[in-house]
Amino acid sequence: MVKLVPLQPEHVVPFYTWLRDPEAIAYSLSAFQRMTTTAQIDQWFAATLQQANALNLGIYWEETHALIGYAGLSNISATNQSGEYFIFIGERAAWGKGVGTAVTKQILHLGFTSHPLNRIMLTVSEPNTGGLKAYTKAGFVVEGRLRQAACRQGVFHDKIVMSVLKAEWKPQGVPGGEPNRGNP
Structure with missing residues (x-):
C-alpha cells in the first residue's frame, strides 16, 4: 500500500499545498497553524x-x-530508550484508506x-477520531489525557496520551517495514 523513504530537501513541494489546507492541518502541529508562506514552510x-x-x-x-x-519518531532518547510518534497525511485522497x-x-x-526503543508514545487531539482508531489498531493504549491542551479555531480540546511498550508490542505483518535508502 505505502512505503517509507527518508525525506530529502526536494520533497518539500507538496507541503506548500498541504500546510495551507485548513482541514489537513486541523489536528497537526501548532506550528502548522502559523505557516502561511513558502519561506516559512521551507525553513520548517x-x-x-x-x-x-x-x-x-x-x-x-x-x-x-x-x-x-x-511520519516518524521525534525526541528519540537513547538514555530513556523512547521516542514520540508522529504522522501527517496531507494528501486528501489517502484519507480513510487505512x-x-x-x-x-x-x-x-x-x-x-532498528532502534533500541522500549517505549513509543504520542499525543492525539480528542476530536481526531480517525487517528485514535488507527493508533489503537496499531497497538497503542491510552495512558492519560491533557485537558484542554489544544486550541483550534477558538475551541479548546483535550489531547490523549497513548503509548506502546516493546514488551507489549506484537509485530503484525509489516510490508515495507524497512524504509528504502533512496528515492521512491
Missing part, C-alpha cells in the same frame, strides 16, 4: 531534516510513488527493531 522543512534525534520518513503510495505525507494504521505499524516496527 529544512529544520525538520536537520533534527539529530529524529526519524523523518516520507510516506509514498507504493504503486505511483507519489508523496502523500510524512494508510494511518499501515504507517503506524511500520514506524513501530522500525522503532522496536
Whole structure:
C-alpha cells in the first residue's frame, strides 16, 4: 500500500499545498497553524531534516510513488530508550484508506527493531477520531489525557496520551517495514 523513504530537501513541494489546507492541518502541529508562506514552510522543512534525534520518513503510495505525507519518531532518547510518534497525511485522497494504521505499524516496527526503543508514545487531539482508531489498531493504549491542551479555531480540546511498550508490542505483518535508502 505505502512505503517509507527518508525525506530529502526536494520533497518539500507538496507541503506548500498541504500546510495551507485548513482541514489537513486541523489536528497537526501548532506550528502548522502559523505557516502561511513558502519561506516559512521551507525553513520548517529544512529544520525538520536537520533534527539529530529524529526519524523523518516520507510516506509514498507504493504503486505511483507519489508523496502523500510524512511520519516518524521525534525526541528519540537513547538514555530513556523512547521516542514520540508522529504522522501527517496531507494528501486528501489517502484519507480513510487505512494508510494511518499501515504507517503506524511500520514506524513501530522500525522503532522496536532498528532502534533500541522500549517505549513509543504520542499525543492525539480528542476530536481526531480517525487517528485514535488507527493508533489503537496499531497497538497503542491510552495512558492519560491533557485537558484542554489544544486550541483550534477558538475551541479548546483535550489531547490523549497513548503509548506502546516493546514488551507489549506484537509485530503484525509489516510490508515495507524497512524504509528504502533512496528515492521512491
